[in-house]
Amino acid sequence: MRIGLVTEGGYPYATGEARLWCDRLVRGLPQHEFELYALSRTAEQERARVPLPEHVTCVRTAPLWAPADDGRSYSRRERRRFGECFRELVQGICAGAPDPFASGLYGLAELAREQGGLYAALRSESAVRALESACRAPGASGTVRAAQVTDLLEFVDELERLLRPLSLDWYEDPGGLGAADICHAAAGGVAALPGLLAKRFCGVPLLVTEYGVQLRAHYLAQLDARREPADRPAVRALLAAFHLRLAVEIYARADFLTPGNAHARRWQEKCGATRERLRTVYPGMEADRFASVGEAADCGDPDTLVWVGRIEPAKDLIALLHAFAEVRRAAPDTRLRIFATAAAPGYLADCRSLAAQLFPDEAADAVTAGENPVTFEEIGGPEAPSPAEAYGAGRVVVLSSVIEGFPVTLAEAMLCGRATVSTDVGAVFEVIGGTGLVVPPRNPRALADACLSLLRDPERAQRLGAAARARALELFTVEQNVAAFQEIYLRLLAKGSARPAGEVPFARPPEARVPGHWTSPTWAEPFPDPSSEAAV
Secondary structure (H helix, E strand, O other), X not given: OEEEEEEEOOOOOOOOHHHHHHHHHHHHOOOOEEEEEEEEOOOHHHHOOOOOOOOEEEEEEEEOOOOOOOOOOOOHHHHHHHHHHHHHHHHHHHHOOHHHHHHHHHHHHHHHHHHOOOHHHHOOHHHHHHHHHHHHOOOOOHHHHOOOHHHHHHHHHHHHHHOHHHHOOOOOOOOOHHHOOEEXXXXXXXXXXXXXXXXXXXXXXXXXEEOOOHHHHHHHHHHHHOOOOOOOHHHHHHHHHHHHHHHHHHHHHOOEEEEOOHHHHHHHHHOOOOHHHEOOOOOOEOXXXXXXXXXXXXXXXXXXXXXXXXEOHHHOHHHHHHHHHHHHHHOOOOEEEEEEEEEOHHHHHHHHHHHHHHOOOEOOOXXXXXXXXEEEEEOOEOOEOOHHHHHOOEEEEEEOOOOOOOOHHHHHHHHOOOEEXXXXXXXXXXXXXXXXXXXOOOOHHHHHHHHHHHHOOHHHHHHHHHHHHHHHHHHOEHHHHHXXXXXXXXXXXXXXXXXXXXXXXXXOXXXXXXXXXXXXXXXXXXXXXXXXXXXX
């Protein structure tokens, strides 16, 4: 089976969980041929590529960061055709209408397929005028109607970048995406655009996997953009409308959708995805990496709380530090060890400053050096060379986030057999499933009370840790992830392949297709009836 795997800003270039799950999937299915189609975000990203197994037959990369001008200029008739399609597209964006948006999107794709790239046309004055007319038309929101010329130019520039997959040559090449048995988009949004076109032009079944909903990620990024001095509300509104319309189209056209958790699934259903085309497939993790800690009799320091992750505002370490101040008042011997996988420098500085204010260095006597009960460490350091050893440093692992998709660090802590205290955000409650304590976000008092309850009851913490490891081994391993996608691939292949009406998929045994005399006409003839003359 030929699988066309489409990624954006991830495999086979970027590091992180987005790359890891794709790599585990590809290596877990060596019986299939994988062709990688990568949309890269930066030039630096393309300089480092992960080693690929032999059954990855090709890698094709399209940079979204580089100018895409192919020097193609349209004739008058082609410009008129472009204008009609682009007006439909922006009408669908501004008025929130799905039908004009889809018609315009596929019309532009067909034009690019026949006549060449859209770079010059999308940046033309006629495109800006068409966008301005759509913004002023009835049905557009007040924010969009207030768009100025600078807003229109900025949005057209961003729209050209987002629509670059329409101009790629991945679809017509006999060895390209259009010839794959299945197109698997590793994310929604722009990453699924090539899959939409392969389905539209070549009938390739489309599978879309979202471990983090791209529409939700865009909305969160727009909230951060509101704090910028150069914030443009009209541009934000137009971009949000485009991503919403694109998500609705993807969920309507995809043959199958695999959200990574129920939280992502609810987003997809609200955008029109039907339940019969949805199946939750949890991310797969390498359980062997955490076996030494998870199966050890030692449950870690009973007086230590552990936090692991990227230090950034969404993780709300400020609330965690205030909660730890409450914990210290009730249990003065408790320590908090914060292990960073990465950090936003400004936020890390703020957290260090707050920790120094809340917890002055303490010393046992007049001649001993003082020590702060809160430590900031890095994974890979001398005391925690691996994530497993970081989780194993304490008996209780804490997650204090205010924004979370699928909490990878929480699942890793469960694989390590640790009791957990988490805030109820994203898919946290779904992942925990009753094997840990969950409290409201932005509530230091509740977080402190939950931590104290486990610190004071080590037997309960041990029971919860054992139950958490059993749950993680059942749901969050690479094996279950790969098996789920193997089954989905076979289902899509059976649905999308051409066969006579009424034929049952995979009814013929595989040995019927073995080359040689075994499949010759004489061998294929039925055995004679034993009672007949031929049998005698």
